[in-house]
Amino acid sequence: MQNHKIPDETVHRLPVYLRELLTLQEQGIEKLSSQELADSLGCGCYQVRKDLSYFGRFGKRGVGYTTEILIREILNILKLNVPQKAALIGIGNLGLAILRYTGFGKYNFRITAAFDSDGKKIGQIIRNITIEDIKKIRTLKRRSVRIAILATPEAAAQQIADELVEAGVTSILNFAPCNIKVPKNVQVRNIDIAMELACLPFMASE
Amino acid sequence: MQNHKIPDETVHRLPVYLRELLTLQEQGIEKLSSQELADSLGCGCYQVRKDLSYFGRFGKRGVGYTTEILIREILNILKLNVPQKAALIGIGNLGLAILRYTGFGKYNFRITAAFDSDGKKIGQIIRNITIEDIKKIRTLKRRSVRIAILATPEAAAQQIADELVEAGVTSILNFAPCNIKVPKNVQVRNIDIAMELACLPFMASE
DNA sequence: ATCTGTGAAGCTGTTCACAGCT
DNA sequence: AGCTGTGAACAGCTTCACAGAT
Numbered sequence: 001m002q003n004h005k006i007p008d009e010t011v012h013r014l015p016v017y018l019r020e021l022l023t024l025q026e027q028g029i030e031k032l033s034s035q036e037l038a039d040s041l042g043c044g045c046y047q048v049r050k051d052l053s054y055f056g057r058f059g060k061r062g063v064g065y066t067t068e069i070l071i072r073e074i075l076n077i078l079k080l081n082v083p084q085k086a087a088l089i090g091i092g093n094l095g096l097a098i099l100r101y102t103g104f105g106k107y108n109f110r111i112t113a114a115f116d117s118d119g120k121k122i123g124q125i126i127r128n129i130t131i132e133d134i135k136k137i138r139t140l141k142r143r144s145v146r147i148a149i150l151a152t153p154e155a156a157a158q159q160i161a162d163e164l165v166e167a168g169v170t171s172i173l174n175f176a177p178c179n180i181k182v183p184k185n186v187q188v189r190n191i192d193i194a195m196e197l198a199c200l201p202f203m204a205s206e
Numbered sequence: 207m208q209n210h211k212i213p214d215e216t217v218h219r220l221p222v223y224l225r226e227l228l229t230l231q232e233q234g235i236e237k238l239s240s241q242e243l244a245d246s247l248g249c250g251c252y253q254v255r256k257d258l259s260y261f262g263r264f265g266k267r268g269v270g271y272t273t274e275i276l277i278r279e280i281l282n283i284l285k286l287n288v289p290q291k292a293a294l295i296g297i298g299n300l301g302l303a304i305l306r307y308t309g310f311g312k313y314n315f316r317i318t319a320a321f322d323s324d325g326k327k328i329g330q331i332i333r334n335i336t337i338e339d340i341k342k343i344r345t346l347k348r349r350s351v352r353i354a355i356l357a358t359p360e361a362a363a364q365q366i367a368d369e370l371v372e373a374g375v376t377s378i379l380n381f382a383p384c385n386i387k388v389p390k391n392v393q394v395r396n397i398d399i400a401m402e403l404a405c406l407p408f409m410a411s412e
Numbered sequence: 413a414t415c416t417g418t419g420a421a422g423c424t425g426t427t428c429a430c431a432g433c434t
Numbered sequence: 435a436g437c438t439g440t441g442a443a444c445a446g447c448t449t450c451a452c453a454g455a456t
Contacts (some may be wrong), residue, residue, distance in 0.1 A: 005446090007447055007448090008447095009446095009448090010447090011408055011409060012401075012405055014404075014405075015400070015401040015404035016385075016401060018404070019384070019398070019400075019401065023384065033414090033415060033416085034415075034416075035415080041385055042385065044448085045415095046448075046449055046450070047448070049415095049416065049417065049418085050417085050448075050449085052416095052417090053416090053417055057416080057417065058416095059415075059416050060416075060455080060456070061414085061415055061416040061455035061456055062413080062414050062415050062416075062456040063414080063455090063456065064415065064416080065416090077408065078404055078405070078407060078408045079407035079408055079411065080407065084403075084406075084407055086403065092303075093302065093303035093307065094303040096299065097299035097300040097302070097303040098399065100299045101299065103383055104400050104403065106400070107400050107403065107404045109403050109404070146410065147403070147406050147407070147410075170410045171407075171410045173399070173402055173403060177225065177309055178229065179222075179226065179246075181248060187406060187409045187410050189402050189405070189406070191397060191399075191402065192225070193304065193307070193355075193397075194221070194225075194309050194310050194313050194315070195218075195221040195222060195225065196379055196395050196397065197290075197292065197310065197313065197315055197353070197355075197379060198220075198221035198224065198284055198286060198313045198315070199217050199220075199284070199395070200290075200353050200377035200379070200393060201284060201285035201286065201353070201377075202217055202220075202283065202284045202285055203217060203377065203393045204352065204353075204376045204393055205285065211424095213424070213425055215425065215426090216425085239437060240437075240438075241437085250426085250427075251437095252426075252427055252428070253426070253427085255437090255438065255439065255440085256425095256426075256427085258438095258439090259438085259439055263438080263439065264438095265437075265439080266433080266434065267433035267434055267436085267437055267438045267439075268433060268435080268436050268437050268438075269434065269436080269437065269438085270436090270437065271438090
């Protein structure tokens with residue numbers, strides 16, 4: 001029930017539990033067992049209990065979990081109990097889609113800064129966010145933005161990543177279709193749609 | 207060097223190797239060692255060799271790998287040596303970004319069908335693809351499309367997923383912010399940007 | 413009786429060390 | 435000498451079985 005040596009997989013499943021719990025809560029479910037949550041997710045109830053057990057005891061033996069409490073606890077664990085600010089870099093097709101997406105609020109995330117290098121885009125306001133010149137990335141430090149979503153073309157990605165690190169960013173969600181190199185105290189999560197697609201034909205054939 | 211019992215992680219790394227190899231090839235690199243590829247990717251050379259060893263012997267001892275051969279072999283393994291067709295469902299912000307993206311061709315992927323339920327979008331042509339009525343999903347069977355990219359809102363996702371399975375789709379890349387249930391012979395890969403973001407604050411704090 | 417929390421067993425994936433080619 | 439390919443050791447994650455709480 002305590003710190004360090006928490007599987008990475010566990011951390012990645014917590015948001016999925018959270019998403020499902022929020023949905024179940026909307027449906028009026030106030031209490032549930034690990035079995036019920038697991039069924040709803042299509043995973044094992046052992047998995048759910050083990051994952052939660054790394055962080056504390058949130059259920060009652062013989063009874064189960066209270067939806068609301070579990071949601072609050074997972075928000076706490078993930079540090080989503082406090083509002084999280086994120087910067088978005090690269091307002092192309094994908095960047096624009098992300099900027100317009102309204103589903104982050106549930107998780108206490110807000111995109112508070114958006115950057116592009118294209119003069120025609122700079123100054124435009126989208127969802128209350130003014131697109132800024134990419135040269136202003138360094139201002140993220142004093143605006144205490146520690147999370148960045150990188151949605152630039154490949155050619156710009158590494159340089160921007162360096163600038164983000166320089167500006168004090170500690171986590172990068174990288175949508176650029178390439179590897180980026182960062183100091184090892186900086187978290188990077190890569191999402192390249194082509195990479196995901198490329199696995200499918202093999203996987204479908206066992 | 208042969209079949210079955212190939213780690214899932216290995217399959218997911220192959221496209222990443224491929225992407226890097228294509229980049230290195232563009233830079234004029236015709237031969238490389240597992241060490242060089244690993245350095246370029248920021249992973250271990252053991253990993254690269256072990257992953258490849260599940261599928262065959264593609265290098266020469268004492269020498270290394272030929273970029274071109276390795277690219278071709280990985281394309282073969284992933285079945286990307288033949289053109290792969292994908293359908294896109296949901297032409298919202300994200301769907302539109304995916305439809306406009308031109309980076310899939312490198313991996314022999316082409317989006318050959320796009321669907322939406324919005325009458326204003328149906329009939330529009332984007333990148334040579336005519337957006338069709340979502341009611342026509344069943345035609346995917348005779349058009350032999352086995353891969354679908356699901357980019358609908360949450361509310362529609364499960365029903366569309368059912369229709370896709372019904373239409374013979376065997377792999378779904380799911381961008382809808384929810385779980386979808388499918389028969390277990392159907393592959394699903396979930397990408398929810400909010401889920402990825404939600405891990406970051408915790409991970410940044412170790 | 414029921415359901416959680418958890419040590420231990422079992423399994424899967426990674427790292428290593430080195431044999432085998434070139 | 436240099437680099438691949440791979441069995442074996444190791445590490446990490448998942449599943450299990452059950453003790454403990456209600």
